[in-house]
Amino acid sequence: MTMKLKFLGIAACALALCFTLVGCNSQKVTDFTWYQAAVPDKYELNTSLGSNAAKVSFAKTDEGKELRVNWNGVKDAQGITQAFMEWEGTGSEQLDDMKIGNYTWKVAQNTEASKPKIQFCTDLPNGLVGIVDARGFSDINDKDLQSFVKSVKFADDVSEAYDKAKEVSSDDLKIH
Numbered sequence: 001m002t003m004k005l006k007f008l009g010i011a012a013c014a015l016a017l018c019f020t021l022v023g024c025n026s027q028k029v030t031d032f033t034w035y036q037a038a039v040p041d042k043y044e045l046n047t048s049l050g051s052n053a054a055k056v057s058f059a060k061t062d063e064g065k066e067l068r069v070n071w072n073g074v075k076d077a078q079g080i081t082q083a084f085m086e087w088e089g090t091g092s093e094q095l096d097d098m099k100i101g102n103y104t105w106k107v108a109q110n111t112e113a114s115k116p117k118i119q120f121c122t123d124l125p126n127g128l129v130g131i132v133d134a135r136g137f138s139d140i141n142d143k144d145l146q147s148f149v150k151s152v153k154f155a156d157d158v159s160e161a162y163d164k165a166k167e168v169s170s171d172d173l174k175i176h
Contacts, residue, residue, distance in 0.1 A: 029151060030175055032056065033165035034158055035069055035130070038151035039175050040144035043067065053168035058175075060144070064115065065136035067148050071158050072129045077121035080129050081106045084119045095140065101150035103130065111138045120149055130154045 029036045032053045039058050046059040046066060057068040072080055085092040091112025098105050103122035110117050116138040122130045132152060134145050155161035 029153075030173065032069075032173065033168055034071075034155045034161035036151070036153045037069065037148060039067075040148055043144070043175075045170060045173060045175055047170045051170045052166050053170060053173060054162055054165035056170050056173065058148075063136065065134075065144075067145070068133040068135070069152060070131040070133065071124070071154070071162065072131060073127065073159065075129065076127075077106045077123045077129050080121045080131060081108045081119065084108045084121075085110075088113060088117065100146065102153050105132075105149070107140065109138075109140065118145070124154055124158060125156070126159070128158050130158070 029038045034054065040060075043058040043060050043065075046057045047055070049055040049057060049068075057066055059066045075083065081094055085094060085108050088108075088110040092108060092110040095107040095109060098107055098120075100120075105120040105122050107121075108119050115136055118134040118137050118140060120132040120134070124130050130152070132149050134142075134148075137145050139145075
């Protein structure tokens with residue numbers, strides 16, 4: 001009987017440790033009105049583009065990395081990707097499409113620029129395009145980048161939600 005109790009005690013401790021470790025690695029999603037995303041640890045809210053929820057980005061300044069989410073209603077994802085490569089010039093390349101999280105993304109990168117960039121574009125309903133710009137990233141498989149892109153979920157009506165986000169102060173955002 002005591003052997004069974006010891007075994008159960010050890011099993012319970014091991015199970016509790018597993019739940020603790022899993023809980024430490026989970027990310028909470030923050031709602032930015034026009035999209036939701038899980039901001040990676042050690043990234044800070046960057047308001048250099050504007051002080052509302054429509055314009056914030058996330059920076060890990062000690063490593064020179066920044067994540068921005070945007071949208072476009074003029075071109076499709078392929079057109080945005082092509083424009084990125086033309087704008088970036090030498091060293092730009094289009095990678096294979098990637099299924100990450102909720103979307104299939106067209107991906108382009110420039111690792112030869114003074115500050116490398118990777119851009120993800122996905123077609124959304126109503127002819128819109130969702131965009132994630134990763135500045136300072138040269139590795140498409142970067143853990144923070146992959147987890148962020150995987151967590152992005154755009155609002156059903158991005159244009160309308162974006163207008164609402166302009167009214168939400170970045171001071172009111174709570175990054176989890």
